[in-house]
Amino acid sequence: MNERLANIKQEILEGIKEKATSRAAAFELRKQFLDSKAGKIGQLMKEMKNIAPEERANFGKSVNELKEWAQNQFQELDERMKKRELEARYESEKIDVTMPSKRGKTGNLHPITQMRNQLIDVFAGMGFEIYEGTEIENDYYNFTALNTPKDHPARDMQDTFYLSPEFLLRTQTSAGQIHVMEKDKPPIKILSPGRVFRSDDDATHSPMFHQMEGLVVDKKITLCDLKGMLDMFVQKIYGENTTTRLRPSYFPFTEPSVEVDVSCFECGGKGCKLCKGTGWIEILGAGIVNKKVLENCGINSDEYSGLAFGIGIERTAMLKYGINNIKLLFESDIRVLNQIDDN
Numbered sequence: 001m002n003e004r005l006a007n008i009k010q011e012i013l014e015g016i017k018e019k020a021t022s023r024a025a026a027f028e029l030r031k032q033f034l035d036s037k038a039g040k041i042g043q044l045m046k047e048m049k050n051i052a053p054e055e056r057a058n059f060g061k062s063v064n065e066l067k068e069w070a071q072n073q074f075q076e077l078d079e080r081m082k083k084r085e086l087e088a089r090y091e092s093e094k095i096d097v098t099m100p101s102k103r104g105k106t107g108n109l110h111p112i113t114q115m116r117n118q119l120i121d122v123f124a125g126m127g128f129e130i131y132e133g134t135e136i137e138n139d140y141y142n143f144t145a146l147n148t149p150k151d152h153p154a155r156d157m158q159d160t161f162y163l164s165p166e167f168l169l170r171t172q173t174s175a176g177q178i179h180v181m182e183k184d185k186p187p188i189k190i191l192s193p194g195r196v197f198r199s200d201d202d203a204t205h206s207p208m209f210h211q212m213e214g215l216v217v218d219k220k221i222t223l224c225d226l227k228g229m230l231d232m233f234v235q236k237i238y239g240e241n242t243t244t245r246l247r248p249s250y251f252p253f254t255e256p257s258v259e260v261d262v263s264c265f266e267c268g269g270k271g272c273k274l275c276k277g278t279g280w281i282e283i284l285g286a287g288i289v290n291k292k293v294l295e296n297c298g299i300n301s302d303e304y305s306g307l308a309f310g311i312g313i314e315r316t317a318m319l320k321y322g323i324n325n326i327k328l329l330f331e332s333d334i335r336v337l338n339q340i341d342d343n
Contacts, residue, residue, distance in 0.1 A: 005066050008033065008040055012070055016077055023081045030074040034067070041067050111329060111340040112210055115317040116193055119212055122236045126229060128191040128214065133176035135195055138166050141175040146253040147292045161197050161207075169197035173213035174253060174310060177289075180215065181297035186304045187218040193313070206326050210313035217289065217299065217306035223256070226286055226307040230260055233311075234283070237320060238265040245280065254287025254308055262319075274319075281319060284311050 012033055020026040033040050044063045051059045109117070120130065143155055153159065161169040176192035192213040201207055216225070227244060234242045242265050246258040262283045264275035271277040289306035314326050321340050323329065328336050 002062070005044075005062055008044075008066065009069070011040075012073060016073065020077055020081070023078065023085065026074065026077050026081055030077075033070055034074070041070060108337070108340075110337065111317050111321060111323075112313055114340065115313050115320070116210065116212070118237065119233075119311065119313065119316070120191065120193065122233050123191045123214060123229075126189075126232065128189050131176050131180055131190045131192045132194055133170070133173065133179060133192060135170055135197075136163065136167055137170040137175045139168065141178050142168060142170050142172070145178040145293065145296045146172075146174055147290050147296075148252045152252065159199050161199060170194075171198050172196055172310060173211045174308065176213060177215040177308060178293075178297060181217065181294070181299060186299060186306075187216075188306070189216050189218075190214075206314065206330065209326070212311040212313055214309045214311070215289070215306060216308075217294070217304055219304055221288070221305040221307050223258070223288060223307070226258075226288070226309065229307075230284075230286070230309065234262045237316065238262060241265075241268065244283075246286075249285060249287075251285060251287055253290050253293050255290045257285070257287035260284045260286050260309070283315065283319070284309055286310070 012029075015029045015032070016026075020029055031039065035042060041063065044066075045060075048056060048060065108114075124130075139155075143152070148155065160171055163169065173192045173194050173196060176194075177190070180188060180190050180192075192215070194211065195208055196211045197208050198205075199207060214229070216229075223246065227246060230244045234244055241263075243263045245261045245263075247261065249257045249259040251257040260283055261280040263269045264272060264279050264281055266272050266274040267279070269275075269279035271279050275281050286307065286309035289308050291301035294301040294304065294306065314329055317323065317329065317340075318326060323336075
C-alpha cells in the first residue's frame with residue numbers, strides 16, 4: 001500500500017512538471033487526483049473496507065496525509081500559474097514610451113459644408129441673416145406665390161418630386177423668401193441655404209443638391225445693388241480680380257431677370273478650357289423681385305423693391321476646387337475629400 005501511495009505521489013509530481021502548462025490544465029490534473037468521486041486519492045478511501053481492521057487507522061492517516069500533501073502541491077501550482085499568467089499579461093500590455101506614437105488622422109468638413117460656411121461668412125459680412133426653411137413645401141410656396149404659372153414646365157412630374165397633389169420636395173430655396181416676406185416687414189435681408197430636389201441626373205446635376213437663396217427687400221433696390229453684392233461674393237470666393245457680368249434671362253419670380261457670369265479666375269479672362277475660350281463662366285441666376293411676388297406677400301411694390309439670387313453650392317465648389325463630376329462630392333471618396341480643406 002505504501003508503494004501505491006508513493007506511485008500516486010510520483011504521478012502528481014510528474015503531472016505538475018509535464019502537463020500543467022496552464023491553469024486550466026492544472027485544474028484538470030487536480031481533478032484527476034482530488035475529485036471526491038473519481039479522483040485517485042478519493043478512490044483509495046473507498047478501499048478502506050478491504051483493509052484489515054487493525055491497519056485501517058494507519059491506512060486512513062496515510063491517505064489523509066497524501067491528500068493534504070496533494071492539496072498543498074496544487075495550491076502552490078495554482079499560485080505559480082497565476083503569477084506566470086499575470087507576468088505574461090503585463091508583458092503583452094507593456095508600452096514602450098520611447099517608441100514614436102501613432103499619429104491619428106485629423107478629419108475635415110465635407111467640401112459642401114466648407115463652401116456653405118464660406119458663403120454664409122461672405123454674406124453675413126454684408127448684413128444678411130440666415131433663414132432655413134423646410135425641405136417639404138406645398139405647391140403654393142414653391143410655385144404659385146413665386147409667380148410660376150400652372151402650365152409652367154417646372155411643375156411637371158418629370159422635374160418635381162411630388163409627395164401628393166399638394167405637397168412636394170422643394171425645387172428651390174426661393175420658397176423660403178415667401179415665408180419671410182409674409183411674416184416680416186421690409187427692410188429684409190436674408191440668406192436661405194438648404195437642400196433642394198429636382199429630377200435631374202448627369203455629370204453636373206444631381207437629384208438632390210444644395211442651394212443658397214439671397215433676398216433683399218427695401219426702398220430703391222436696383223440691379224446695381226445686386227451687381228455690387230455679387231462682385232463682393234466672387235472676389236471673396238475666387239480672388240480679388242474676379243468680376244461679374246449680367247445677361248438678360250427669364251425667371252417667373254424676378255423682372256428683370258439675369259444670368260450671372262463670373263470672369264474666368266483660371267485664365268484671367270483670356271480664354272481657356274475651363275471657360276471654353278470665352279473668358280466667362282456662368283455661375284448663378286438672379287434678378288429684381290417681380291412686383292407680383294411682393295404683392296402676393298402683402299408688400300407695397302410701389303414703395304419697396306427687392307433683389308434675389310440663387311447660388312448652387314455644388315457648382316460653386318466644383319468651379320473653385322476643379323471638380324468635373326458632381327458625383328465626386330457625394331461618393332465620400334477619402335482621396336477626393338482629403339484634397340479639399342479650406343478650414
